């Protein structure tokens with residue numbers, strides 16, 4: 001029987017570029033370069049490796065995001081995923097994590113899955129809770145923050161490195177997994193992969209297709225509200241000295257002045 | 262007065278500092294009621310009472326250790342239903358965030374993660390967050406349900422405040438999902454004897470410029486002279502020079518100490534994401550153009566192999 005893997009991928013503003021808030025205090029996506037969240041590349045990579053080890057597997061990548069988010073899907077397809085689902089609807093604008101997880105849960109259910117794989121966190125919101133929420137909504141085990149993952153005989157196992165201990169965990173499929181950037185370098189798309197991606201199916205879904213109402217998602221349906229977003233004042237220029245043999249002592253002097261010593 | 266639930270982060274009864282910080286924040290909103298789960302839960306009451314917990318609800322069961330996350334959600338939900346709090350505060354650890362989010366969904370509330378401050382506001386608690394590698398500061402609220410907020414370590418002072426700290430046992434019935442993810446083995450992390458990275462008042466970090474595991478003792482010696490924790494950049498960690506658990510940054514630990522000293526670290530955006538909220542930032546780097554210098558309160562342009570040992574020696578001499 002075929003193993004159905006769904007990978008959640010997010011389209012995010014490039015962290016090395018300009019990132020800002022729009023007037024309605026949502027993420028400004030106009031004129032901001034976006035890309036597949038780098039941490040989701042690790043999720044795609046693990047999906048590809050798990051599929052390689054399975055008799056028969058299909059990988060679907062799913063994103064919730066605006067028109068441009070197709071770029072994230074294309075990248076994942078060019079890495080080797082089989083098909084893509086794009087959930088796009090004007091009413092999704094400004095969704096918080098509760099809204100996003102609701103939409104993703106519906107999309108994943110509609111797609112059909114044995115295993116859902118996410119990144120450990122997005123590089124914009126960086127909440128790191130969406131995979132746990134998805135598991136809660138789908139009513140399946142969460143096997144999150146894995147730095148090693150394997151699937152065999154309908155069971156997913158992995159290593160979760162926590163604050164105070166490193167744990168070996170396991171759950172039966174279906175399950176939601178998230179993987180860290182320690183899980184293994186993500187492959188670069190090959191030229192062949194990039195060409196093949198152009199022919200792979202990308203299905204578009206809107207809220208109607210998922211049986212959701214506009215007021216359950218977006219700014220209107222958000223359970224959180226942002227009151228203000230202010231750019232942090234640039235740090236006042238610090239003192240910078242060139243070491244000419246006394247740099248360490250000068251620094252010690254500064255630390256004494258600041259009462260750290 | 263209104264009660265505020267605080268989920269206790271403890272190891273076998275030893276309460277970790279970020280929980281005591283939560284109690285300081287909780288008192289701004291109401292009377293803190295602490296929820297301590299797992300082995301040693303009862304032993305937490307003393308210190309929690311000294312820091313303002315009016316009640317301590319405890320529960321222990323093998324499920325807390327043997328299965329991932331969900332048993333704690335079940336227990337926190339039981340506490341939520343027993344107390345009817347006006348807010349729930351949880352430490353922003355990986356596990357804390359997951360527990361908080363799942364609880365929020367179950368009780369129909371919004372969730373805010375990684376707050377750096379929480380204050381009482383007219384429409385309920387207002388949380389401060391740092392966005393986009395701390396280049397923005399936002400103020401947010403939960404607009405539906407009872408606010409569930411996770412707070413980063415070092416966001417508030419620890420303030421003693423005597424309260425009853427009365428221990429009550431919490432009755433929890435685990436749902437079917439609780440045993441979904443089994444923990445088949447656990448290897449506790451070895452203690453270095455140094456402060457915990459996320460809780461430390463001072464963090465001394467080394468990067469690619471340290472140029473080898475054999476040189477990290479230089480960074481450790483500086484850290485020890487200041488009673489600091491040791492951190493590392495991803496480049497240093499990926500090279501195997503220092504354990505991954507010491508990585509500071511977007512995919513490592515997020516730190517917010519009083520003083521952060523970066524040696525041989527360029528200051529890439531992903532590193533900055535994890536340390537930019539530090540109160541005082543110091544860098545030692547031989548490249549005057551390194552982006553880390555845009556952040557510093559004090560920077561030394563120089564070779565860390567000369568500057569760091571001199572600094573360490575000077576500190577040790579001054580301490581006598």
Ligand SMILES: Cc1cc2nc3c(=O)[nH]c(=O)nc-3n(C[C@H](O)[C@H](O)[C@H](O)COP(=O)(O)OP(=O)(O)OC[C@H]3O[C@@H](n4cnc5c(N)ncnc54)[C@H](O)[C@@H]3O)c2cc1C
Nearest residue numbers: 008064096097119121122125126127128129130373374392
């Ligand atoms: C600076 C900032 C702060 C925010 N703070 C809050 C807050 O406190 N509370 C709140 O409710 N909302 C908040 N949001 C909104 C929230 O981040 C988004 O709704 C988001 O899509 C879900 O959170 P995340 O991306 O942070 O998820 P994470 O939990 O960090 O993402 C983990 C993984 O989930 C998957 N995933 C996440 N989003 C999508 C998507 N759209 N499509 C496909 N897969 C996805 C990816 O695999 C990703 O790697 C914030 C947004 C920003 C930009």
Ligand SMILES: Cc1cc2nc3c(=O)[nH]c(=O)nc-3n(C[C@H](O)[C@H](O)[C@H](O)COP(=O)(O)OP(=O)(O)OC[C@H]3O[C@@H](n4cnc5c(N)ncnc54)[C@H](O)[C@@H]3O)c2cc1C
Nearest residue numbers: 468469470494495496510511512513525526527532547565
């Ligand atoms: C998705 C993603 C997540 C990431 N997460 C993290 C993260 O959590 N944490 C993190 O740190 N990085 C992270 N990174 C990596 C990050 O982009 C940088 O590559 C990394 O921070 C660089 O580490 P570095 O500053 O030690 O090395 P480099 O950038 O190579 O800098 C080394 C510095 O040392 C200086 N130097 C060299 N020799 C000396 C000397 N003798 N004396 C003084 N100075 C010297 C050099 O001038 C240089 O500035 C992430 C990247 C990605 C893509």
